[in-house]
Amino acid sequence: MERRHTDVPSFGYTGAESHDCRLVSSVLARVGDKWSVLVVMFLADGSKRFNELKRLIGGVSQRMLTLTLRGLERDGLVTRTVTPTIPPRVDYELTELGRSLQKHAVALAGWANENQAAIESARSRFDGEKG
């Protein structure tokens, strides 16, 4: 496995708040990479095959899609079902855990929807001030 991004800095701080922060951080490291959320969102309405996902997402290399799916499978967020026909068929589906995470992803999507304009205007204002 190549994915080392999940790491969180380790140092001796055991405060309750800090504890929670590490957890969010590790979750976002898991889910915040370039493709994981897109996969989770596209799997919302049922299982999908590999190339089906690839076409839906549209900008992902098969390498990264494979890596992403492996990571999600490893963390128990999706299941991988192989049907040994010819040609082979592999279906990916959200687990219960994956669906529970997806709810939060949808909530974030809603937040992004509502505040996208505010963010973009803040961004161009900031960029404008600084040349």
Added chain:
Amino acid sequence: MERRHTDVPSFGYTGAESHDCRLVSSVLARVGDKWSVLVVMFLADGSKRFNELKRLIGGVSQRMLTLTLRGLERDGLVTRTVTPTIPPRVDYELTELGRSLQKHAVALAGWANENQAAIESARSRFDGEKG
């Protein structure tokens, strides 16, 4: 500005679902980097000074903390208040927008808390199966 991670693949897909997905993706790209969430969480209970944040977070270089804070400021999630005393004093504080995002971060923290064990066991099971 070095932060180009916010980019989202651009290609002509205008489906409604896909639309939402890009948004989540861009939000998570913004917030899913190594330090942004930690900063947001530590700013939850009021404004803090630069080195105060640095000490609280504990593993961040001043370079990355500066970059992270600039990014959050750019997107209108935190405010930066300079008090030109000697020595200078700079306070960072969450904006309304930042606090609304922080709620979702807290929700994700809760999710992480509840499902951390499940994820870790799934992970070691997966790793065990594959040597």
Added chain:
DNA sequence: CGGGATCCGGCGCGATACTG
């Protein structure tokens, strides 16, 4: 069709030194 193996450029990010 659904991957694995390999090469490699770009940049995320830490370390260090310098400024006001």
Added chain:
DNA sequence: CAGTATCGCGCCGGATCCCG
């Protein structure tokens, strides 16, 4: 104290080729 500037490693991730 609160940054900015520069250097350099590591690894993310795209392109390409191969396999069952």
